[in-house]
Amino acid sequence: MTTHRCPNCGRENPAEGRFCLHCGAALPVTPASTGAAPPPRRQAGPPAAPQRASAQATSGAQPGGRARAPVQEVTAMFRGDSSGEVSEDLSAGQIVIITARWVLILAGLVFALAPPFPNNLVQLEVNVVVIIVLAMANFFLHMQVLGKRPTLDTIVYASAAVDIAVVSVIILTQVALQGAKAGFDSTIYVFYFPALLALSVAFPRSMTILYTGATMAVYAMIALPGSGGDGAVILARLLMMGAVAFVGTRYLGVEGERRRAAAQAQQELLAQVRQRQA
Amino acid sequence: MQEIRTEAQEAQEDIFFGQVSLIAARYFLIIGGLILVLTTATTQAEFALSIVPIVFFIMMNFFLHARYVMGQPANRSFILAANTLDLLIITAIVLAQNGLESDFFAFYFPVLAAFGFVFPRRIEASYTVVACVLYGVACLVTGSLFEDTRDGTLINAKTLGLRLIAMAAVGGLANYYFRILRARRRAVVDVTMPGVAPIAMGPAS
Numbered sequence: 001m002t003t004h005r006c007p008n009c010g011r012e013n014p015a016e017g018r019f020c021l022h023c024g025a026a027l028p029v030t031p032a033s034t035g036a037a038p039p040p041r042r043q044a045g046p047p048a049a050p051q052r053a054s055a056q057a058t059s060g061a062q063p064g065g066r067a068r069a070p071v072q073e074v075t076a077m078f079r080g081d082s083s084g085e086v087s088e089d090l091s092a093g094q095i096v097i098i099t100a101r102w103v104l105i106l107a108g109l110v111f112a113l114a115p116p117f118p119n120n121l122v123q124l125e126v127n128v129v130v131i132i133v134l135a136m137a138n139f140f141l142h143m144q145v146l147g148k149r150p151t152l153d154t155i156v157y158a159s160a161a162v163d164i165a166v167v168s169v170i171i172l173t174q175v176a177l178q179g180a181k182a183g184f185d186s187t188i189y190v191f192y193f194p195a196l197l198a199l200s201v202a203f204p205r206s207m208t209i210l211y212t213g214a215t216m217a218v219y220a221m222i223a224l225p226g227s228g229g230d231g232a233v234i235l236a237r238l239l240m241m242g243a244v245a246f247v248g249t250r251y252l253g254v255e256g257e258r259r260r261a262a263a264q265a266q267q268e269l270l271a272q273v274r275q276r277q278a
Numbered sequence: 279m280q281e282i283r284t285e286a287q288e289a290q291e292d293i294f295f296g297q298v299s300l301i302a303a304r305y306f307l308i309i310g311g312l313i314l315v316l317t318t319a320t321t322q323a324e325f326a327l328s329i330v331p332i333v334f335f336i337m338m339n340f341f342l343h344a345r346y347v348m349g350q351p352a353n354r355s356f357i358l359a360a361n362t363l364d365l366l367i368i369t370a371i372v373l374a375q376n377g378l379e380s381d382f383f384a385f386y387f388p389v390l391a392a393f394g395f396v397f398p399r400r401i402e403a404s405y406t407v408v409a410c411v412l413y414g415v416a417c418l419v420t421g422s423l424f425e426d427t428r429d430g431t432l433i434n435a436k437t438l439g440l441r442l443i444a445m446a447a448v449g450g451l452a453n454y455y456f457r458i459l460r461a462r463r464r465a466v467v468d469v470t471m472p473g474v475a476p477i478a479m480g481p482a483s
Binding site: 092093095096099100103106107110111114115116187188190191193194197198201231232233235236237239240242243244246247248250251252254255258259262263266 | 291295296298299302303306307309310313314316317318381382384385387388391392395429432433436437439440441443444447448451452454455456458459462463466
């Protein structure tokens with residue numbers, strides 16, 4: 001079996017070890033310890049917490065190359081502070097909400113400014129003004145995130161509510177100008193999907209249920225009067241909205257459990273090392 | 279005592295844990311499909327034809343769910359095949375219901391979201407593009423995109439464009455969040471091991 005010597009105490013350790021079994025010092029990484037990774041194992045139930053080291057993770061980099069503060073990130077988890085973890089989830093998910101909003105803004109502009117234009121000038125003006133206000137608010141929130149300045153949870157919740165409200169207002173404008181049937185026919189409702197997905201991966205489950213329920217209720221009230229007996233179609237649309245939110249919040253829960261398991265295993269490993277040291 | 283995960287192993291675990299999302303999304307498709315079939319079918323023959331893909335969905339999802347519960351989740355190839363089949367079935371239904379006019383296109387959304395939570399960026403992007411292309415082709419082939427007037431056709435094109443943007447956004451956002459959470463999980467492990475040098479990893483499979 002390949003071994004390597006601890007630079008601190010000089011005793012031998014298994015090649016794949018990352019800490020000295022005798023003194024607990026970090027071991028230098030050798031090619032032998034990186035090349036012979038064990039094959040994936042089949043696991044019944046949740047597998048053991050993954051212990052891995054990568055350049056990206058060590059630097060705390062996010063996808064996209066922006067640096068994060070991993071120490072702050074896991075503090076709440078080790079404290080067992082669930083409200084802190086909720087805030088961290090919100091903080092991590094905020095960039096997804098902001099990205100979803102940029103998609104909504106860009107698509108809204110394309111929809112509003114590409115011909116053929118709506119017959120009514122007021123409708124076009126309302127659409128464009130709403131989109132510009134939304135863009136300005138999103139720019140402010142995006143700057144907060146890029147500048148690593150904390151945003152109040154309340155503002156994140158409020159901004160997600162505004163997203164839903166904007167989509168609903170645009171559909172309502174169509175209803176007001178073209179009649180009840182426009183509520184059912186409008187394709188703008190598809191933007192509820194990215195908005196719901198974004199909030200479901202960031203908000204705690206109770207808030208996701210609240211927001212999704214409210215969105216479904218509002219959309220049902222707008223679209224049902226013009227459905228002309230196609231209630232099942234509305235029901236299917238609402239169900240798919242619920243599905244997207246459910247899948248998002250379920251994933252958030254699963255990942256939270258994985259992260260907690262990883263932190264737990266890491267604590268146990270460190271305790272073992274300290275025990276051997278003692 | 280110690281165990282080092284490669285990215286390939288991590289991807290394997292992502293598939294294991296992510297299967298819950300995929301299975302849940304498919305159950306929603308089943309319920310939505312049943313509602314639409316039960317309420318829109320007008321003849322026995324139409325009902326019998328429409329219910330076949332739903333029954334197929336049910337059987338496939340029971341199989342996947344049972345394997346997951348038994349701790350023997352389906353492997354990556356099977357999951358990919360099952361999800362591709364999801365897309366094909368939804369597209370077939372959209373085709374049968376005259377493309378752009380079909381409301382079954384909304385069924386793409388949960389499937390794309392769940393898929394984005396499980397697979398790495400390249401596979402997810404390919405999957406989303408395939409979904410968008412399939413839907414676009416279904417609308418073109420049925421001729422539902424074209425109207426007698428130029429304005430009518432343009433309105434339909436805008437509708438299709440908005441739907442495609444929303445589909446791409448859902449897939450892309452789900453995968454974006456998947457990568458954010460993966461980075462958080464890695465940070466949890468690494469932050470408590472100060473002084474450990476980064477280890478070169480093999481490419482994710």
